[in-house]
Amino acid sequence: MASSDVDRLRAHAAEHGIDTDTLSLTVVDDRYRLVVDGTVYEDLTEGEVRDTLATHPAAVREWAFWHRRAPQADARWAFLRWIEDADAHSSPSDRRAALTEGEQQRWGQLLVRVRLNDAQRRAYELRHVDDADRSAEQLDAYDDPRTARALAKYDNDGRYRPLATAPTLQTGWVFAGLEADALVQAVDFFYPATIANWHRERTGTLDVTHWAETTERQTGIYAVTEELDGAAVDWVAEACCVDSQCLKRRQWDETADRTLDVARGDGTFPCREPCSLVIAAARKWALLEREDQQTYTVQLTPSEKEQLETMLDAVADGTTDEVREADVGNAANRYRARYLRAKRAGDELFESPEDDE
């Protein structure tokens, strides 16, 4: 054990007093009172404190990590505790035994691992959950948390990801041997503000802003979003906010009194307000919803009708890339779509009411 940790601890106790779940150490008139690992020691001299603490190395190391090395900021601290399920372990030595094996948690598509390194200090590792079983040699290694911004920009196909929490994070990278502060920084670059909002939710202080309030606030070209209400808000959430599209768990509704009939999602971290992507899409839908409905007449075979439905699903589910080139059995196949277009779209596919006049 590092004797410097003991010295720091004693100095900290002399100046501020220490009263944590790990240990408590107070001093009155140069006599110390120490509570550690469930044992109370009274009336200790400085030398006796040092000797006693030396018999509780796990408690001293845990104090040193949680109260000196870990970021002393509520949300980040709570996140680091959660990663290793720290509150589940009854004693500091149990906790360190578990860390020798290693602990891990999922955060969106991130897999966060922590274990004690050779110096008996916490070393954090961050990778994609889909890379859980790959060896570090198979992954590109990074150590600067800022690299996370660049990794978060593109998916595996090189396409831009405008939404950080879309379930399209690229694979193939690893951050190994991170200190606690670098770990939380990297997580915040991958999924900005998720730790802060998760912590607010756990402490009962998440400030949810509902759809009506968010759209009412918009100005300029987005002021029109206020026109979308009722069922259209459900359609927006179903289009953009379900787990297949975003890993945040939607906590907002149309208003506090009108909940949406759409699954909130199973995400670990909450979504407290419609995001800019949803607002930008909602602007388009609000403008489109200004149009009146019309009745169209269309001549299709039953299979062609079914094909239109299948193609709509393929686009909406983002599966068009999965349809093989020659798989003409699939109604969303490109040749099938081109045949339908050639046959039916030569004239107007749908006959408008005006066409009858």
Add this chain to the structure above:
Amino acid sequence: MASALVIAAHGSHLNPDSSTPTFDHADRIREVGAFSEVREAFWKEEPSFREVLRTLDAEEVYVVPLFISEGYFTEQVIPRELRLDGWTPEAWASDGVSATAATFRPRDVEKQVHYCGPVGTHDAMSDVMAHRADTVLDARAGSQVGLAVVGHGTERNENSAKAVQYHAARLREQGRFTEVKALFMDEPPEVDELTSHFDSEDIVVVPLFIADGYHTQEDIPEDIGLTSDYRTGYDVPAMVDGHRVWYTGAVGTDSLVADVILERARDAGASIPANRLDDAHSSPQPV
């Protein structure tokens, strides 16, 4: 006391490179070490203006908009999204290009926010424009060099043109360039008649834009005659109507913009060490 810096930029849902200058400037400032935290925030990307403050530990926060002019974003969108209670554009007491900073307590966090004027209207931006020009000019340029400061134009916001004219006037006064003109994409004097505005054989064109994109990489190179199709590329310099035209691309990508951001925070009371911009004042050097 620890203080944080937030660089508030537009970002994009469509263009992945829009945020690159913001990240670059933030990283330069991180390396200066003047703030305990530096964070990028965006209108279109994450963290949003709405949620950036809660990611910070510091109770003292300087917010610098990485925008060209005072207007819709700096006066309405950013203060509203940051929940700066009591904000009105009058808080800056600005004539359109003279905003410095005003201090507020946002509703959702226990912090003090110093909301600074935009990067684009800071006096130091004139120096960055001159520096930007120097980075493309070489020995082929004669002694008579004209400078065109190019802006988008008014649209809904007259301050957008004011910022361009302001820097053009300052650069004219400094006398480093034989002629200095403020030109615009969508109002007169128009950039597509570039050479008609200058007598100098050499013309250096500096767009007052934050990031390179559609306007600076496609429109302006075609408008000023560098190329008839931006996709085929163009030379710098290129001969246009008997003038050598030197094109810099968006001034906002210049590394010295990081120093302008620092100047903004310093003007608002942040404690910041002397920076590279001070060196650039005395001896402009290409970087």
